[in-house]
Amino acid sequence: xxNDLADLGSAEIFPFEPDWSREPxxxxxLVRRLQQHRGTSANIEALTPWTPEKIxxxxxxxxxxxxxxxxxxxxxxRGRLKRFWFRHPAAAFDLxxxxxxxxxxxxCRPNAAxxxxxxxxxxxxxxxxxxxxxRITSIVDDKPNxxxxxNFATQLAEPVARADCRILARLLLVRFDQDRLSIxxxxxxxxxxxxxxxxxxxxxxxx
Numbered sequence: 001x002x003n004d005l006a007d008l009g010s011a012e013i014f015p016f017e018p019d020w021s022r023e024p025x026x027x028x029x030l031v032r033r034l035q036q037h038r039g040t041s042a043n044i045e046a047l048t049p050w051t052p053e054k055i056x057x058x059x060x061x062x063x064x065x066x067x068x069x070x071x072x073x074x075x076x077x078r079g080r081l082k083r084f085w086f087r088h089p090a091a092a093f094d095l096x097x098x099x100x101x102x103x104x105x106x107x108c109r110p111n112a113a114x115x116x117x118x119x120x121x122x123x124x125x126x127x128x129x130x131x132x133x134x135r136i137t138s139i140v141d142d143k144p145n146x147x148x149x150x151n152f153a154t155q156l157a158e159p160v161a162r163a164d165c166r167i168l169a170r171l172l173l174v175r176f177d178q179d180r181l182s183i184x185x186x187x188x189x190x191x192x193x194x195x196x197x198x199x200x201x202x203x204x205x206x207x
Contacts, residue, residue, distance in 0.1 A: 007135035009207035018057035052199035120204035122171035
């Protein structure tokens with residue numbers, strides 16, 4: 001077994017997981033413009049068809065090596081300028097059954113995924129310490145069987161047992177929403193930092 005990373009293009013995955021004790025937050029960014037001319041009614045115009053997510057999350061850095069890696073990642077992505085993948089901290093899907101090797105779909109519990117699906121989303125699975133990533137090509141709401149069918153682009157190299165699946169969630173394509181990274185030391189080796197991220201929904205298909 002090992003990591004099975006596919007459909008990510010040239011963008012890296014942010015290597016740190018949010019500190020759950022510090023309550024990561026996610027909100028939708030509604031890009032709208034209010035227009036009104038004298039003597040007319042007000043009109044709200046959508047500037048983009050997307051509603052990107054904005055995430056603020058705290059991270060605990062547990063060693064000098066991790067401090068270096070965190071600063072190096074931020075510097076290589078030049079603050080706000082370069083995109084990367086971020087593992088959304090909230091589970092998006094719940095597997096209903098084991099998935100065999102060679103499969104190109106998952107059966108999951110119904111949720112509201114079809115309402116926001118755009119056609120280029122990526123997902124990740126954490127399984128026994130390994131990471132699996134795939135691009136979702138379609139989501140089918142199988143109402144007669146009370147399940148969602150997630151179809152993805154690349155076959156699984158190894159089976160995924162439902163009991164081994166720690167989390168099945170979305171990979172967001174993001175950039176930093178800040179130009180400075182500060183690590184607050186608690187000890188010479190341990191520190192904390194807060195990162196603000198903004199999703200880039202218009203760029204999924206070009207990665």
